[in-house]
Amino acid sequence: MSQRKKPPGLTPEERAARDARARRKFKAIARLVMANLFWLGDLDDTLGENVMLNIQKLTRKKIKKSSLTTKEKLILTKPKEERTDEEKHLLNRAIGGLRCFRRYPPNVKSQLAAVTYFVYIGPDRVIVKQDHAPTAMYFLLSGEGVVTVKTYDKMLKEWLEEEHGFVGPGTMFGEVALIHGIARTATITTTMPCELLMIKKEDFDIVLKDTVWKAWEQIAKIMKRYSYFKNWDAVTKRECSIISRTKTYLANEVILGDEFGLPNYSYLITKGTCSIIEHLQTLVIVERGLKKYKLYIPDPEDDKPAAGPTSQTQKKVSDLNTPKIETHFIKVCEMKEGAIFNVGETFDRRRVVSNTSTNCLLIPRYWLVKMNKGNIWNRVQQFLNKNIPSTKQIFNQWIKDKKFTEYKRSLVRDLLAEKKLSQNNSIHNVPYSIRLKDGGC
Numbered sequence: 001m002s003q004r005k006k007p008p009g010l011t012p013e014e015r016a017a018r019d020a021r022a023r024r025k026f027k028a029i030a031r032l033v034m035a036n037l038f039w040l041g042d043l044d045d046t047l048g049e050n051v052m053l054n055i056q057k058l059t060r061k062k063i064k065k066s067s068l069t070t071k072e073k074l075i076l077t078k079p080k081e082e083r084t085d086e087e088k089h090l091l092n093r094a095i096g097g098l099r100c101f102r103r104y105p106p107n108v109k110s111q112l113a114a115v116t117y118f119v120y121i122g123p124d125r126v127i128v129k130q131d132h133a134p135t136a137m138y139f140l141l142s143g144e145g146v147v148t149v150k151t152y153d154k155m156l157k158e159w160l161e162e163e164h165g166f167v168g169p170g171t172m173f174g175e176v177a178l179i180h181g182i183a184r185t186a187t188i189t190t191t192m193p194c195e196l197l198m199i200k201k202e203d204f205d206i207v208l209k210d211t212v213w214k215a216w217e218q219i220a221k222i223m224k225r226y227s228y229f230k231n232w233d234a235v236t237k238r239e240c241s242i243i244s245r246t247k248t249y250l251a252n253e254v255i256l257g258d259e260f261g262l263p264n265y266s267y268l269i270t271k272g273t274c275s276i277i278e279h280l281q282t283l284v285i286v287e288r289g290l291k292k293y294k295l296y297i298p299d300p301e302d303d304k305p306a307a308g309p310t311s312q313t314q315k316k317v318s319d320l321n322t323p324k325i326e327t328h329f330i331k332v333c334e335m336k337e338g339a340i341f342n343v344g345e346t347f348d349r350r351r352v353v354s355n356t357s358t359n360c361l362l363i364p365r366y367w368l369v370k371m372n373k374g375n376i377w378n379r380v381q382q383f384l385n386k387n388i389p390s391t392k393q394i395f396n397q398w399i400k401d402k403k404f405t406e407y408k409r410s411l412v413r414d415l416l417a418e419k420k421l422s423q424n425n426s427i428h429n430v431p432y433s434i435r436l437k438d439g440g441c
Helices: 012-035 037-043 051-059 070-076 085-096 106-115 175-180 201-207 209-224 234-243 312-321 365-370 373-387 391-418 432-437
Strands: 117-121 126-128 136-142 145-153 158-167 187-190 194-200 245-249 254-256 265-271 274-287 290-295 324-335 350-354 358-364
Touching: 070 085, 070 117, 085 106, 106 194, 106 201, 136 175, 136 201, 158 365, 175 201, 175 209, 194 201, 201 209, 209 234, 209 245, 209 358, 234 358, 265 365, 274 391, 290 391, 324 391, 358 365
Parallel strands: none
Antiparallel strands: 117 194, 126 187, 136 194, 145 158, 145 187, 245 358, 254 350, 265 358, 274 290, 274 324, 274 350
C-alpha cells in the first residue's frame, strides 16, 4: 500500500503555514455552520426511520421565525451578481409581502429584491455600534434588539450607557447614518436569535435614499399641523422625523395592546378614529339567590402552582367556594384626529382599536421624554389620566348601569302585572250610529 508522498520543496515553515491555513478554513466553515443552524434546521422537518430523531423533531421548541422560506434565504445569501432572473422574480414576490416593505412602491420592491442580503445574528451580538462608520442598513425580520446610547457625564467624568428601548420585527434601522454620512448614533445588540435583511451602502444610495427622504418630509409636514411640537426648533423636528414612522391601520384592527403594536412608541392619530377598550374582570358571588359583583384585578403570582400535593377532595371544595370570574369588554372613550396616547398614562388591561381606517404617527417615547420642552408631555399624561376613567371608575359605572337596567325591567314587569282590563263594557256603551250600521236595535 503506497503512502502519500509529501510535496517536494516545502520547508518546515511552509508546511506549518499550510497546515495552519487548512485548520483556519475548517474552523471558519464549522463556525459558519454552527451560526446558521438556527435557520438551516428548517431544511428537513420530515420524519424518517430513526425513532429518536423523530422524537427530537416533534418535541423541540419551535421559535417564531421570519416568513421567508429556506430556499428564499439561500438565494438572499448569494452575491447579487450571481442571482438569476427567476430567483429575482421569486424574491420580488417574497419580499413584497413582508411587513417591513409594504410602505414602498412596486418598482422600489423589485429593486430591493435584487440587492438585499439575508443575515442571521445570534443572541448578545452587536448589529451596529455607536460611533462606528456605517456600511449598511437593516430590516429586522424576527427577534429583538435593545438600543443603547453612551453619553459622557461631565460631573461624574465617565461614560454612561442608557437604554433607549427595543427594536422588533418590521423595524428598519441604520438609514440615518447612511443618509447624513455620519457615524452611528446608537448601539443595537440582539437579545435573542435575529434574522435580518441587509442593504449595503452603495445599493442604499441608488434604491432607497430618495424614498426615505420623501417619508421624512411627510412626517415633518404632519408635525407642523399640531401644537404639540410648536416649541421645537427645526433641528429637533428634523431629528424626530428621522426616528419616527407612519402607519396605517384598517377598521377594527388592534393598534396597541394584546401583544400588538409597539409599547415603546407614542401614537398620534393623524386620520380616523379609534376607541380604548377596557378588559374588565369581575368576581360573581351568589348570596341567597342574588348576584353580587366585585372588581377583580389578577395577580401574576396567582398563576403559580401551589406547593405540595393537593387531594381531589380539597380541589372540589375549593372549586365550590371559588367565585366565578366574568370578563367584560367595555368601551372607555373614543379618540379622534389630533389625539395622542401611550405617553405614559395608565394603560393596564386596555387596548386601542381603530373604528375606521386610521393613520398614526409613531414617535419613540424616550425622544419625547428627552425633548420635553415646557413640560408638555407630562401635562398631556396628566390630562389623559384625569379625563380617561380608571378601572375602578369604569367598574362603578358598570354596576350603576347594570342596576338601572334591572330596575327598568322590574318596573315594566310590575306595571304589566298590575294592569287590569276593564270588563264593564256593554251594548249600551256603543253609539246608535254604529249599532244601526251593524243591524242592531
